[in-house]
Amino acid sequence: MAVSAETTRAWSRRRPLSRARVVRASVPYWLLLPVVVVLGAILGYPIYSLVRLSFQHYQLFELIRHKGQYIGLKNFGSVLHDPVFWHTALRTVIFTIANVGLTIGIGMLLALLFVRISTWVRVLLTAGLVLVWAMPPVVAVQIFNWMTNPQNGVLNYALTQAHFGDYFQHDWMGSTLSQLGLVTALIVWGALPFVAITLYAALSQVPNELIEAAEIDGARSLRVFFDVTVPIIRPVLLILTSLSILWDFGVFTQPYLLIGQPHIHPGNYLMGIYLFEEGYVKTDFGRGAAISILMLAMVAVMSVAYVRRMLKVGDVE
């Protein structure tokens, strides 16, 4: 009671507003203003333009004249009636699940390995991972291209020498599955360093006492991992998975360059490539804008579903 009376008094004492006070109170907002302006300029305006573009007929003809024609929802209608869109969406969802699953799974195993190994091995391994991380995607694509070259690639040579069969002139770009498999290998390889090092950092936050206590209670290591370790590192896991979904769903550079323009056709599109082909190559910018908004919606649905599921799992415990 007394405390609450005290607070009330303190609050009422503050009430009279002097000019100086208003100015002081508004300082935080003034400080925020530049950020808001900059964000509005570099994020808000482009998004506004994108949405506007998606309602317009805007092709090469309109591009040259800088003026589109409003056609309502026709772009969205034409995309949603395009069977290629639905096939691509399904292919991309499966591709994303495979890539994110492999990235997080292998990243987790690497992080767990980090905890167990001696310092100098860890330093060596970390250095290796950072080197992978430092490699620009375009360079990595070129190296993968060389390694899988049907004529002179080291992969075919090594597989043949190791008696896995005759891989002379085996074409790794021969089927969609093989193409996307190679892209998956490249993406997971490139994403592992960030995921593994971040997860290792998270693992080091797990108190040893909790693990020891669980072990004393007779829990096996798998049980300890899922019931003690995972709940503690869940926030990090959540962020890493969400980010990976975002990156892998919209990935463009690696598949476009690795598969190569001459081999890209509607039968192996991923969403990023579909957007590029429809929007830029066919110069139908309005339709491209509609596709990117639909992509945004799909990523949002996937992420929200995932985050909710993770939070629900947290509630039960």
Next chain:
Amino acid sequence: MRLRVVAAATLAVLLGVAAATASAAGQRAAAGKLTVWLQVDAQSGWPDLVAAANQQFQQDHPGTTVDVQYQNWGDHLQKFDAALAGGGGPDVIEMGNTEMTKYMAAGAFADLTSLKSTFPNSSNWLAGLAKSGNYGGKTFGVPYYAGSRVVTYRTDVWKKAGIKGAPTSLGQFTTDLQRLAKAGSGTKGFSPVYIAGTDWYFAMAFVYDYGGSIAYTHAHKWVGNLDSKNSIAGLTAFKNFWRAASKATPTSDENNPAPYTVFSQGGAGSIIGPGWFSCCTGAKYKGVTAQFVMPSHTPGQAMPGFLGGSDLAVPITSKQTALAADWIKDFTSTSSEKGLQAKGNIPNATSLLGNSVNERAASRSWFVPAAKHWVDVENGNILRNMLAQILKGKLTVAQAASSASDNITSVLNQP
């Protein structure tokens, strides 16, 4: 706190200043400069001709510098689109002859009809190339050069196989393949004729040779024609020839690896491609490299080859059309075209034609449908995908051709 306010304000002012100076710098750079976009072919093949044209231009227009920027075939159109939208584009642009129609239809280029007679040799321009720069009766593109496709072969392999001279019919060439394969059997993966699986330029030559075509117009609509009887006969002949001739993978394309690389590594008895392929057959085989015209299935005739080529155009966004046209005149002058001819290209005018293998091959040629959306068929890899399916044996020729043909019909008839 005041310090932070000051810092934020300073940052805002700096950003504003940076933005203002950036745009000012952009405007300043445009004055007194002519920007030219040429494809990398000129950079690697004939930089001397570019330099000569620039020199001539600068003599006539002192004070105007020429900035030649070399572009790649893969992304130059996307860069051009961005320039059309945002400004800062070229004053002269080289366009592939299959790329012209879409841009002419959209009004991307300045109308050069009134200047046509002032371009060197314009009354004798190669008909096929001039057509690619013409839309609705107006001239938008100036023919730059053309190229036909020929067979580049190793005379030592031919000799070893006991074959005398160039084949005069497709049938004879096919019979020779076995002996050629035997002559090269010492090399693993040796192709008597290296042909990339999805080399649609060569595959379509068979289609046109057998009387087929890619598409035709009927009642103002495009109709895909690869599923016609003649086209299927051509595609089947291609499939049979490829299977006997080439060890390339069915999905390979003619850019990666470059056929002349395979040739220079000893992996091929012959290759198909532009006449200038003779440039790069490698030191080891330089002395035994020769060329002939791909024979038709009709004995004694040439197989119709794809007439590739480039035009030069002035984008509508250029504010210096007259200057740009003057540079084009310098670059397509008779001496410049003769220089291109000496490098193994076909010059842009009939009055300059000689009797090289390249020029003889151009006697029968085919060209892509002159449709606004043709370039979408090309970039959508419809033909490549069809060829890969045929060569992998996943679909019959008729099945693959019919699906590709439907696809082409729908793409070409887009509004």
